[in-house]
Amino acid sequence: MSQPLVASSQLHIRMALLVICAAYVFYRLNKAGGQERLPECGLLGATKFVVYSKNVVTPKGVQAAAVSIMNGKITQVKPAKKAPRSKRRMMVLDYGDKAILPGGIDLHAHLNEPGRADWEGFVTGTQAAAAGGITTVVDMPLNSFPTTTTLEAFDMKLEAADGKLYVDTAFWAGLVPENAGNHSVLEALLAKGAVGFKAFMSPSGINDFPNSNKTVLRQGLEYLVKNDVPLMVHAEDPPLDAPAPEGDPRSYLAYMSSRPREWEKRAIKQLIELAEELQPAPRIHIAHLSDADNLPILAEAKARGLQITVETCPHYLMFAAEEIPDGSTLFKCAPPIREAENRERLWAGLEEGVIDVVSSDHSPSTPELKLLEEGDFQKAWGGISGLQMGLSATWSEGVKRNATLEKLAQWWSTLPAQIAQLPEKGLIKKGYDADLVVLDLEEPVDTSEEAYRHKHKVSPYLGLEMYGQVHATFVRGYQMLVVPAENW
Numbered sequence: 001m002s003q004p005l006v007a008s009s010q011l012h013i014r015m016a017l018l019v020i021c022a023a024y025v026f027y028r029l030n031k032a033g034g035q036e037r038l039p040e041c042g043l044l045g046a047t048k049f050v051v052y053s054k055n056v057v058t059p060k061g062v063q064a065a066a067v068s069i070m071n072g073k074i075t076q077v078k079p080a081k082k083a084p085r086s087k088r089r090m091m092v093l094d095y096g097d098k099a100i101l102p103g104g105i106d107l108h109a110h111l112n113e114p115g116r117a118d119w120e121g122f123v124t125g126t127q128a129a130a131a132g133g134i135t136t137v138v139d140m141p142l143n144s145f146p147t148t149t150t151l152e153a154f155d156m157k158l159e160a161a162d163g164k165l166y167v168d169t170a171f172w173a174g175l176v177p178e179n180a181g182n183h184s185v186l187e188a189l190l191a192k193g194a195v196g197f198k199a200f201m202s203p204s205g206i207n208d209f210p211n212s213n214k215t216v217l218r219q220g221l222e223y224l225v226k227n228d229v230p231l232m233v234h235a236e237d238p239p240l241d242a243p244a245p246e247g248d249p250r251s252y253l254a255y256m257s258s259r260p261r262e263w264e265k266r267a268i269k270q271l272i273e274l275a276e277e278l279q280p281a282p283r284i285h286i287a288h289l290s291d292a293d294n295l296p297i298l299a300e301a302k303a304r305g306l307q308i309t310v311e312t313c314p315h316y317l318m319f320a321a322e323e324i325p326d327g328s329t330l331f332k333c334a335p336p337i338r339e340a341e342n343r344e345r346l347w348a349g350l351e352e353g354v355i356d357v358v359s360s361d362h363s364p365s366t367p368e369l370k371l372l373e374e375g376d377f378q379k380a381w382g383g384i385s386g387l388q389m390g391l392s393a394t395w396s397e398g399v400k401r402n403a404t405l406e407k408l409a410q411w412w413s414t415l416p417a418q419i420a421q422l423p424e425k426g427l428i429k430k431g432y433d434a435d436l437v438v439l440d441l442e443e444p445v446d447t448s449e450e451a452y453r454h455k456h457k458v459s460p461y462l463g464l465e466m467y468g469q470v471h472a473t474f475v476r477g478y479q480m481l482v483v484p485a486e487n488w
């Protein structure tokens, strides 16, 4: 039965995107933070237009090229030394030497709706995504209430998202001990359009999303392999008798030591074992890798042909434990941000392709739960707000380490599209969705609170000096104006 099921589940994935897209509300975002409903969907009413720049990131490399767009699709990518002239029926947007990349695809964002929309929600979450050059968000199954582990909960997700999305949005379903062995539930969630499943090997911080051990993961994977869909795993495996955190609750180093490297290593080893034990080979996606010590075993596993993919996050690539002030719970996340030396090895892992993708792991809460005044790392909510900043932060830090635009597009768009199996996304290529981001590589990013479109202005990225400001974001040909044209 596996063949038809694969086809039908992929068809449904596509349909779910289309259904949700049809329910879009399009706004032009203006700098004052207000919203203006566009009279018509589409760029100033145009369904056919051209974007041009001297630095378009195409599958053939960075080229001076004109990208023709019609009805939300890329119809042609034509190398051209100069921008074509606008004609009456064909507007040309000339972005000069700014970079044009395939729109960012963030595989890991907690938008927290329904149930905890006071933490974020679809409106502010997807507006911030557009402002940060992200054209597709894949929403996490937890921190919303209910968690997306049942059919009813998935329906509630879709209903809650209806009419609130500014970028394309797809959904992970949750794999938990209660549904892992119930394959008809997993089947139904895939049929609804889930791109895959997410599981935790450590407590998730949310009571109704319990963690799974290897046996539970195996139960779920036995079904998922038949459908060739990914299982994304929070890979930290704390021992049952893990001691309570010790020391000053405001100390960052005490927090970091309370989630030691062994936890990640033990989890990743088990995931590699599972990938080896099961036939056909399961797709296992390791969420938010923090500990670079795991890179050699991951490289080996990949070299053996296992379908393991790896994600890291901008905060692991940008920050370092030595620089995190005590009491600064803005930086609390799990697994923890480690030392500068570890960060450099993560960059090398990305460069070598052992780490495939960068995603935000945007996991905001209300400001109160971050306990910013007490600065108590043990009690504060674990999760960093950063969906809007992830792409620019990766560029800003990457360029210091000789990262190229081609790599940036791979980490943030091409490979995420492959992992989530989103057809026709992730490349600037004829026939693909016209999802584009225009970046000014040298311009300082506006990291002010006013520019931060998330619900709460609580993030370690605020006020930082970063380079690579987003100038425009196109979602299937619809322009989400971020910087008003007069400021280009």
Ligand SMILES: NC(=O)NC(NC(N)=O)C(=O)[O-]
Binding pocket: 110, 142, 143, 204, 205, 206, 234, 288, 332, 333, 334, 335, 361, 363, 382, 383, 384
């Ligand atoms: N419940 C969460 O949002 N958890 C998240 N929290 C982090 N990363 O600190 C995560 O993805 O593990």
Ligand SMILES: [Zn+2]
Binding pocket: 234, 287, 288, 334
């Ligand atoms: Zn996680």
Ligand SMILES: [Zn+2]
Binding pocket: 108, 110, 140, 361, 362, 363
């Ligand atoms: Zn997460």
